Amino acid sequence: MILLINKIISIKEATDMVKDGMTVMVGGFLANGTPENIIDALVEKNVKNLTLICNDTGFPDKGVGKMVVNKQFKKMIVSHVGTNPETAAQMNSGETEVVLTPQGTLAEQVRCGGNGLGGFYTPTGVGTEAAEGKEHKVMDGREYILETALKADVALIRASVADKKGNLKFNKTMRNFNPIMATAAALVIVEADRIVEIGEIEPEHVMCSGIFVDYIVGGDK
Amino acid sequence: MDAKVVIAKRVAQLLNDGNVVNLGIGLPTIVANHIPEGMDITFHSENGFLGLGPVPQEGSEDWELVNAGGMPSSIVPGGMYFDSATSFSIIRGGHVDATVLGAMEVDEKGNLANWKIPGKMVPGMGGAMDLVVGAKTVIISMIHTQKGKPKILKQCTLPLTAKEQVDIIVTEMALIRVTKDGLVLEEIGPGVTVEDVVAATEANLIISPNLKRFGTEYLN
Numbered sequence: 001m002i003l004l005i006n007k008i009i010s011i012k013e014a015t016d017m018v019k020d021g022m023t024v025m026v027g028g029f030l031a032n033g034t035p036e037n038i039i040d041a042l043v044e045k046n047v048k049n050l051t052l053i054c055n056d057t058g059f060p061d062k063g064v065g066k067m068v069v070n071k072q073f074k075k076m077i078v079s080h081v082g083t084n085p086e087t088a089a090q091m092n093s094g095e096t097e098v099v100l101t102p103q104g105t106l107a108e109q110v111r112c113g114g115n116g117l118g119g120f121y122t123p124t125g126v127g128t129e130a131a132e133g134k135e136h137k138v139m140d141g142r143e144y145i146l147e148t149a150l151k152a153d154v155a156l157i158r159a160s161v162a163d164k165k166g167n168l169k170f171n172k173t174m175r176n177f178n179p180i181m182a183t184a185a186a187l188v189i190v191e192a193d194r195i196v197e198i199g200e201i202e203p204e205h206v207m208c209s210g211i212f213v214d215y216i217v218g219g220d221k
Numbered sequence: 222m223d224a225k226v227v228i229a230k231r232v233a234q235l236l237n238d239g240n241v242v243n244l245g246i247g248l249p250t251i252v253a254n255h256i257p258e259g260m261d262i263t264f265h266s267e268n269g270f271l272g273l274g275p276v277p278q279e280g281s282e283d284w285e286l287v288n289a290g291g292m293p294s295s296i297v298p299g300g301m302y303f304d305s306a307t308s309f310s311i312i313r314g315g316h317v318d319a320t321v322l323g324a325m326e327v328d329e330k331g332n333l334a335n336w337k338i339p340g341k342m343v344p345g346m347g348g349a350m351d352l353v354v355g356a357k358t359v360i361i362s363m364i365h366t367q368k369g370k371p372k373i374l375k376q377c378t379l380p381l382t383a384k385e386q387v388d389i390i391v392t393e394m395a396l397i398r399v400t401k402d403g404l405v406l407e408e409i410g411p412g413v414t415v416e417d418v419v420a421a422t423e424a425n426l427i428i429s430p431n432l433k434r435f436g437t438e439y440l441n
Contacts, residue, residue, distance in 0.1 A: 029305070031290030032284070055305070058347070080309065080315075082344025083291070091343065100343070103267065104351030111306040123353045127384025129337075160285070172286040176269050176303045203340040206254030207304075 001200025007166050007216045014189045014217045015041045018154055024109065025181040027129040027152075030056055030083060031063025033174030035158040035191030037218060039066055040186035051076045053110065053150055057101065057176055071095065077150065079103035080152040085207040102130055107149050107180060112149035114212075116171035120147035159208070162192035163199070166213030167206040179208035188214045195219030224364060227410060230255045232321055232362050232391050240318040241265055241311075243352055246290045249362050251323040263279035263299075265317055267348040269308050271308050272300020289348065312348070312355040320356035322349060324363050324390075326377045329424045331387035331399035333361065334379035346382060353383040365392035371423040373397070394418050396435060397426070405429050411436035427428070 015038065018024065028034030043066050052073045057080075058065030066086045067073065075097040081087040090096040102111070104123045110213045112120055121144035135146040157178040160171035168190060170178055182188050190213050229251035236242060236256070244250050250436045253275070256262050264273035267289045271384070274295035277283065282293035296302075303311075311317060326334040334355060336346040353359050366372060373390060390397040395418045396408035406426045409418055419426055 029408040031436035032268070032287045047302045053241075056347075061414060069280060078343035078345065082347075088343060100345045102315055102346050103348040104355075107305040108308050122313065125383075127332075128350065128353070128381045130346070130350060145304070170302075173266075173269050173294075175302055175304050179304050182307050187344070192307055200281070 003148055005212050007164065007213065008195065008219070009217060010036060011041045011217050012216050014038060014215060015045050016045075017189070018042060018045070018156075020047055020118050021049045021189050022153040023053065025152040025155040025177075025185055026052065026063055027155070027176065027181050028055065028058070029173070031058045031065070033170065033176050033178055034058065034067040035156050036063070038156050038189065038191050039064060042072070043067055046070065046072070047174055048072055051075040051077070053077045053106075053152055053161075053181075055106065059083050060086055060130040064101055065111040074101070074221040077106070079102055079106050092208035095214070096108050100130075105130070106150075107177065109150040110177065110180045110184045114180060117221060119146055121145065122147055123186045144146040150184065152185040154182070154187040154189065155181040157181055157188065157190050159190050161194045161196060162190055162216050162219070163196050163201050163210070164188065164211070164216075165198050166170060166210030167198075167201050168192070168208040168210075168213065169201050169205055170207050176205060179180040182212040183187045188212055190216050191218045192216055193218065222242055222411075225251055226255070227393050228362050228364075231396060231408075232434050233257065234369040235360060235389065235391070236260070236262055238321060238435045241271070241316060243267065243312070243317050243320045243356065244320040245320070245349070245352075247323050248364075251325060251360070252321055265308075265311060266294065267308050267312065267352070269305060270296055270300055270302045271311075272297045275302075284330045294368060295421045309351050310353050315355060315357060317352070317356040317410070319358040319360055320352040321360045321362050322352065324361045324372065325367075326372055326374055326379050327387055327390055328374045328377045329403050330376075331385045332377045333359075333382045333387050335382050339380065343414050349382050354388040358388050359386050361387055361390045363390075363392055365418075366421050371421060374423045375425070385441055403427050406432065408435045409433075
């Protein structure tokens with residue numbers, strides 16, 4: 001008989017695994033599809049000096065923005081900060097380093113990190129500040145720059161439905177960075193709106209395999 | 222008529238039946254309201270879906286379905302959701318026919334600046350840098366000047382979003398095409414003269430021998 005590993009843990013157990021100085025990927029796009037309960041628990045835990053990899057810095061009262069307001073990041077690798085004035089304030093005061101990255105480059109860096117690739121050549125950013133200091137290469141008459149893969153110590157993602165193996169389904173636009181981040185971190189914790197029995201999500205409808213997911217929290221929606 | 226609507230209507234007429242189109246936040250979004258009757262346009266939303274539909278009515282918003290500005294949106298029949306990596310494969314892979322974006326500055330070479338004013342405002346580039354290199358046609362839609370100061374320049378002064386990628390500029394005053402010879406003024410907007418456009422533009426303009434006027438029909 002196969003013993004099933006129990007992946008379901010409490011929020012406290014989940015946040016205990018997030019330690020000072022870690023690199024953290026957080027799913028979501030302007031807080032749509034962000035694991036809000038884990039974020040709230042991390043604000044309370046007040047873990048510090050983290051490096052953030054996320055599409056954006058959310059809003060001061062929504063998404064990963066709450067951790068920005070609480071000054072928990074020493075570095076942020078993001079594509080957009082315009083919806084959270086606190087990010088700009090910390091950037092201008094020098095408290096936080098912000099690496100602004102084109103959104104498609106960021107997504108592909110994460111994808112490469114989880115796909116065993118060292119990096120990729122992209123035409124995005126050629127001739128702009130985003131290309132400064134990067135290797136340039138002309139292929140088939142077009143100029144590209146080299147971007148390297150991103151990985152993290154922990155990925156905090158959100159799913160609409162998780163089965164007990166960690167197979168995930170994302171509703172509507174809440175998918176965004178969540179399934180790719182699940183492949184690119186040493187430890188993957190998913191906050192699920194609903195937890196169901198194995199087999200309840202049809203194999204055709206699984207959007208992220210449970211092999212990528214270490215722990216599941218939530219399920220109370 | 223509102224200058225933004227004049228611009229949106231002209232931009233909508235540049236699109237072709239069957240196109241896949243990505244609209245930026247703000248003024249470009251209005252283009253969706255003016256697609257000519259019977260034209261099938263598939264809108265791409267870079268946060269992760271094809272088939273972007275109208276803004277939902279107040280009270281029927283669904284916060285699981287938002288647009289690239291994070292606001293409640295809708296999806297039309299035949300649409301599809303995907304992750305962010307796939308979304309930008311669609312963009313960089315050349316599967317988007319046209320992108321419509323706003324600008325802080327555009328110049329004679331088709332350079333675009335719209336993501337940063339050093340020391341003042343640094344919102345970040347979001348998906349703009351990918352969109353302008355990936356989309357087949359890059360259309361800039363904007364008010365012609367900023368507080369009376371030209372935005373169409375000989376050379377951009379702000380940090381670039383992309384080098385030499387802009388194809389067409391549509392303002393309430395003009396439709397300008399970027400060519401290897403420079404900027405060609407092809408059309409002038411309602412109620413303005415060529416002299417008005419030249420005075421509001423820092424860049425050199427080549428006046429098309431087939432100069433037309435757009436937007437007069439909207440004035441009736």
